[in-house]
Amino acid sequence: MHSRLEVTNLHSYYGDSHVLQGCSLTVEAECTCVLGRNGMGKTTLMRSIMGLTPPRDGTVMLNGKDFTRAKPERVAQAGIGYVPQGRRLFPSLSVEEHLTLFHRIGKSSPGCTGPAGWTPQRVLELFPELASRRKVSGTLLSGGEQQMLTMGRALVTNPSLLILDEPSEGLAPVAVDRVVETCRELLRDGMSLLLVEQNIHVAAALADRIYVLVSGRTVHQSAAADFFGDQKLRQTLLGL
Numbered sequence: 001m002h003s004r005l006e007v008t009n010l011h012s013y014y015g016d017s018h019v020l021q022g023c024s025l026t027v028e029a030e031c032t033c034v035l036g037r038n039g040m041g042k043t044t045l046m047r048s049i050m051g052l053t054p055p056r057d058g059t060v061m062l063n064g065k066d067f068t069r070a071k072p073e074r075v076a077q078a079g080i081g082y083v084p085q086g087r088r089l090f091p092s093l094s095v096e097e098h099l100t101l102f103h104r105i106g107k108s109s110p111g112c113t114g115p116a117g118w119t120p121q122r123v124l125e126l127f128p129e130l131a132s133r134r135k136v137s138g139t140l141l142s143g144g145e146q147q148m149l150t151m152g153r154a155l156v157t158n159p160s161l162l163i164l165d166e167p168s169e170g171l172a173p174v175a176v177d178r179v180v181e182t183c184r185e186l187l188r189d190g191m192s193l194l195l196v197e198q199n200i201h202v203a204a205a206l207a208d209r210i211y212v213l214v215s216g217r218t219v220h221q222s223a224a225a226d227f228f229g230d231q232k233l234r235q236t237l238l239g240l
Contacts, residue, residue, distance in 0.1 A: 003028055003061075004161050004192045005049070005080075010058035012041075012048045019044045020055065021216040027161060031183070031193040033207035033224065035200075035238060041216040042196045043085055046165050049194075050082050051075045062161075077104075081159030085166045085196075087150045089138035095149055096134040099123055103156040123152035126182065144175025151182060161192040168199045180205050200238075204228050212237045 005027040012020040019041050025032065036042050047053040049060055051072040060068045062078050076082070089098065099120035124131040127148040133141060138149050147167060154162055164183070168176045176199065183193060183206050197203045203210070207224035220227075220237055227233065 004063060005194065006059075006061040007045075007049060008059045008061075010045065010048055010055045010060070012044055012053050012055045014044075014053070019216050020048060020058075023048075023058070023213065023216065023218050025194075025211045025218060025221070027192050027194050028209075029190060029192050030208035031187055031195060031206045032209045032211065033195045033197060033203045034211050034213060035197070035203060036213035037238060038198075040213040042213055043165055044216075045213065046082070046084075046163050046194070046196060049075070049163065050080065076157055076159075079158075079160040081154035081157050081162045083147075083150050083154050083162065083164040083167055085169065087146050089146060089149060089153075091137055091139045093138055094135050095130050095138055095141070096120065098138050098149055098153050099156050102153050104158050118155040118158050120152075120156060123155055126155075126185075127152060142175075143171050144178060147171060147175065147179060148182075151179075155186075159191070161194060162186065163194045163196075165196045166198060167195070168197060168202045176202060200234075 003026045007023060007025050010020050010023040023041065023045050025034065034042050034045065044053055048055045051070050054069040059066060062080065067075055067078060093101065103120055124134065129145055130148055130152065133145065138146060141149060167179050171179065180202055187193060195203065195206060210222055210224050210227040211218055212220040214237065
């Protein structure tokens with residue numbers, strides 16, 4: 001039985017800058033959380049998995065198949081949804097158009113036990129706040145609504161694994177709670193989550209397994225309960 005995602009000894013660069021210097025992680029049917037201080041390579045790791053910043057060395061395996069340096073569209077077609085940091089919505093598209101444009105008709109998520117297939121209508125049922133604003137440009141929504149739309153846009157590609165890069169960033173506490181609630185629902189339905197999060201409370205609420213990056217390297221991995229139960233370790237690695 002293959003892991004849903006297995007990243008081994010990944011090295012990625014921006015020009016001559018060696019950002020990832022040997023990152024490894026495994027994602028099963030659970031929530032895996034990547035932690036680290038600012039500038040440690042967390043977003044670059046997510047972009048390298050998606051093929052947006054192709055690694056120069058190492059491997060990315062999805063369900064036992066090699067997707068190292070694959071084009072982003074091929075990675076998405078293989079079952080990885082991406083919720084990028086900063087949301088990156090299109091000003092010219094309404095809520096409804098975002099969901100319709102990205103919808104992959106007839107796909108259902110391998111391993112998921114919830115209702116088969118994410119459609120635009122199902123996303124609007126999950127996020128009723130968006131239903132009343134379906135004709136509004138995505139960039140004119142509140143921060144919390146934009147995050148819901150960004151998550152919904154990824155869900156309608158019907159992934160088996162959802163990558164979320166700083167989903168709570170810049171959100172009011174009530175919107176953060178909404179993100180956590182949605183992630184828990186996705187986990188109950190059998191979706192795997194790979195979460196990058198600066199908000200330690202969000203990480204603690206969702207994570208089953210923790211990886212910590214320091215200077216582009218994976219320096220720690222453990223069960224989330226062990227990590228959050230060790231204050232000295234958290235202080236050493238994160239200053240928390």
